[in-house]
Amino acid sequence: MQNQYTCKCCGRTWDLSDLRRKRFICPECGYYFRIPARERIRTVCDRGTFEEWFGDMTTTNRLNHEGYDEKLEKAKEATGLNEAVITGKGEMFGSPFALAVCDSNFLMGSMGYVVGEKITRMIERATDEKLPVFVFCCSGGARMQEGLISLMQMEKTAAAVARHGQAGLLYCTILTDPTMGGVTASFAMLGDVIAAEPGAEIGFAGKRVIRQTIGEELPHGFQTAEFMEKHGMIDGIVERRVMKKVLFFMLHSHSDRYKTTGAENIREIISKSGANPPLFKSETKSKWEKVRSIRSSDFVPTMTYISKIFDIFIELKGDRKYRDDRSVVGGIALIDGRPVTVITEYRGYDIKEAVERNFGMPMPEGYRKSYRLMKQAEKFNRPIITFINTPGAYCGVGAEERGQGEAIAQNLQLMSTLKVPVLAIIVGEAGSGGALALAVGNEVWMFENAIYSILTPEGFASILWKDASRAEEAAEKMHISAGDLIKLGIVDKVVPEQENGNKKSIDEISAYLKDSILNFLDEMDKKSPDDIVEERYKRFRNM
Numbered sequence: 385m386q387n388q389y390t391c392k393c394c395g396r397t398w399d400l401s402d403l404r405r406k407r408f409i410c411p412e413c414g415y416y417f418r419i420p421a422r423e424r425i426r427t428v429c430d431r432g433t434f435e436e437w438f439g440d441m442t443t444t445n446r447l448n449h450e451g452y453d454e455k456l457e458k459a460k461e462a463t464g465l466n467e468a469v470i471t472g473k474g475e476m477f478g479s480p481f482a483l484a485v486c487d488s489n490f491l492m493g494s495m496g497y498v499v500g501e502k503i504t505r506m507i508e509r510a511t512d513e514k515l516p517v518f519v520f521c522c523s524g525g526a527r528m529q530e531g532l533i534s535l536m537q538m539e540k541t542a543a544a545v546a547r548h549g550q551a552g553l554l555y556c557t558i559l560t561d562p563t564m565g566g567v568t569a570s571f572a573m574l575g576d577v578i579a580a581e582p583g584a585e586i587g588f589a590g591k592r593v594i595r596q597t598i599g600e601e602l603p604h605g606f607q608t609a610e611f612m613e614k615h616g617m618i619d620g621i622v623e624r625r626v627m628k629k630v631l632f633f634m635l636h637s638h639s640d641r642y643k644t645t646g647a648e649n650i651r652e653i654i655s656k657s658g659a660n661p662p663l664f665k666s667e668t669k670s671k672w673e674k675v676r677s678i679r680s681s682d683f684v685p686t687m688t689y690i691s692k693i694f695d696i697f698i699e700l701k702g703d704r705k706y707r708d709d710r711s712v713v714g715g716i717a718l719i720d721g722r723p724v725t726v727i728t729e730y731r732g733y734d735i736k737e738a739v740e741r742n743f744g745m746p747m748p749e750g751y752r753k754s755y756r757l758m759k760q761a762e763k764f765n766r767p768i769i770t771f772i773n774t775p776g777a778y779c780g781v782g783a784e785e786r787g788q789g790e791a792i793a794q795n796l797q798l799m800s801t802l803k804v805p806v807l808a809i810i811v812g813e814a815g816s817g818g819a820l821a822l823a824v825g826n827e828v829w830m831f832e833n834a835i836y837s838i839l840t841p842e843g844f845a846s847i848l849w850k851d852a853s854r855a856e857e858a859a860e861k862m863h864i865s866a867g868d869l870i871k872l873g874i875v876d877k878v879v880p881e882q883e884n885g886n887k888k889s890i891d892e893i894s895a896y897l898k899d900s901i902l903n904f905l906d907e908m909d910k911k912s913p914d915d916i917v918e919e920r921y922k923r924f925r926n927m
C-alpha cells in the first residue's frame with residue numbers, strides 16, 4: 385500500500401500514519417483523501433471485530449480481453465487487494481452488521497463479476513443472518529473489460545438488495561468520491577438511507593460524455609454530493625468525523641435494539657442535535673387574531689418543539705425524484721430512546737429562513753419526501769408523528785406541472801393503509817389539503833390557539849361574499865378552532881397553551897406533549913397492526 389499521500393488541494397505531502405490518525409482528512413486544508421478500503425474499515429468497525437467474507441475470490445479474464453491480466457496484476461500489487469471491494473462483518477459500538485467497502489485505487493473501483501458477486505453474496509448472507517448492511521460505494525462504473533457480464537452485476541446486486549429489504553432489514557449506502565455509472569444505477573442508489581461524503585462526485589453519465597452530447601457547459605457544482613442533496617437524491621451529507629456515530633444511529637433506529645439500549649446510552653454515543661429556540665411571544669384573543677399571530681414571525685416554529693420533545697433528531701432529505709423541499713422536514717427521532725419517524729411542515733425561525741422554506745408551503749416534492757419517509761417508517765415498524773403548520777400546499781405553475789394534487793392524493797391513500805400508528809399534531813395553521821396530507825392520524829391533536837381550515841379566511845370571504853376584507857368575520861364563521869373541531873370529531877385532543885389565564889412556556893408545552901406522546905405510543909403498542917389500520921380507516925370513514 386502507498387505510504388505517502390499528496391493533497392490535491394493544498395499540495396502538502398503526508399505519511400500514511402499522519403493521515404490514519406485524521407481519518408484521511410488533510411490536516412492542513414481539510415481535503416478528503418480517497419480512503420483505501422482496509423483503512424475505511426478501521427474508521428467504522430470496533431477494533432478487532434472485522435471478519436472478512438469471500439476474501440479469496442479473484443477475477444479471471446473470461447473474455448480474454450487484451451491487457452486485462454496485466455492491469456489486474458498491477459492493481460493487486462499496488463493495493464494489496466484481490467479485487468475492488470472488501471466484504472465482511474463487523475461491529476459498531478458492539479452492534480453487528482455486514483459491510484462492503486469499495487476501493488477506488490483498484491481499477492477505479494469498477495464493477496466486474498467478482499465485485500458484483502462479492503457484494504451479492506455478502507447481502508445474501510446478511511439476509512440469512514438477519515444483519516443490517518452498510519456499503520461504502522466508490523466506482524467509475526461497470527468494468528469495460530468484462531463487457532455485458534459486468535452490466536449484469538447491476539441487476540444481480542439490485543435483486544439481492546430487494547430480498548434483503550423484504551426481510552425487513554436496513555440497507556444503507558454511503559456514496560464516496562467518485563460514485564458513477566453502473567454503480568449509481570444499481571446498489572448505490574437503493575439504500576433505505578443514502579449518505580454521501582462532502583464534495584464527492586456522484587452521477588450516472590460522466591461529465592465529459594454529457595458535455596459532448598449536449599454541447600454545453602455544465603452548471604457549477606454539477607454532480608457533487610451537494611448537488612445530489614439539493615436535488616433530493618440523497619438523505620444527507622455526513623462528515624467523516626461523525627460518520628460512525630451517524631451510521632450507529634441508523635443501525636439503532638432501524639432495529640429492535642432500542643429496547644435493550646437505553647436512551648442515556650445512545651445519547652452518550654451521539655451528541656444531541658437541535659437549534660436554539662426563539663422566545664415564545666405570541667398572544668392571541670379572537671379567532672382572527674389567532675390567524676394573524678400564527679402567520680407572524682414570532683410564532684414558535686415546529687422544530688423548536690421537536691428539539692425539546694425528542695432526545696435526538698436526524699434529518700433525512702429528499703424525494704429521490706426531483707428536489708429536497710425545505711418546507712417539509714422529516715427524519716428519525718428518539719423519544720426516551722425509542723425511534724419514531726417525525727415529519728413537519730416547517731416555516732423557519734426568521735424571515736430569511738421563511739423564504740428558504742417557502743413560508744411552509746410544500747411543493748409536490750415535499751409530499752413525495754413525506755411519502756418516502758412514511759413508507760420507510762412502516763418497513764421498520766416505527767410510529768409516525770407529524771407536526772403541522774402550513775398556510776397550505778404551494779400554488780404555482782411548477783407545483784401543478786409536477787402534480788401537486790397527485791402528490792397529496794398519494795399521501796392520503798398511503799396514510800390510510802399504514803400498519804404503524806400515526807399521530808398528527810396541528811401546531812399552528814393547518815390550511816386545507818396541504819395540511820391534511822400529513823394529518824391522517826389515528827389521533828389528531830391540536831394546539832389550543834391553532835386553526836384548521838378548508839381555506840384561508842380571506843379566500844373564504846372572497847368566495848362567499850366576493851370581499852376579502854371581511855376575513856375577520858369569516859374567521860368567526862368558519863369553525864376552524866380546536867374547540868369547534870373537537871365537537872365535530874375532527875380533533876381528538878386539545879393541547880393547552882394557557883393555564884389560569886397565563887401563557888404556558890415552550891418547555892411546559894413540550895413536556896406535556898412528550899408525556900402525551902409516550903402515553904399514545906403505549907396505548908398503540910397494545911394494538912395489532914391490523915387494528916391500527918382499521919381504527920384509522922374508521923375514524924375517517926365516519927366523517
Ligand SMILES: [Zn+2]
Nearest residue numbers: 391394410413
Ligand atoms: Zn490539503
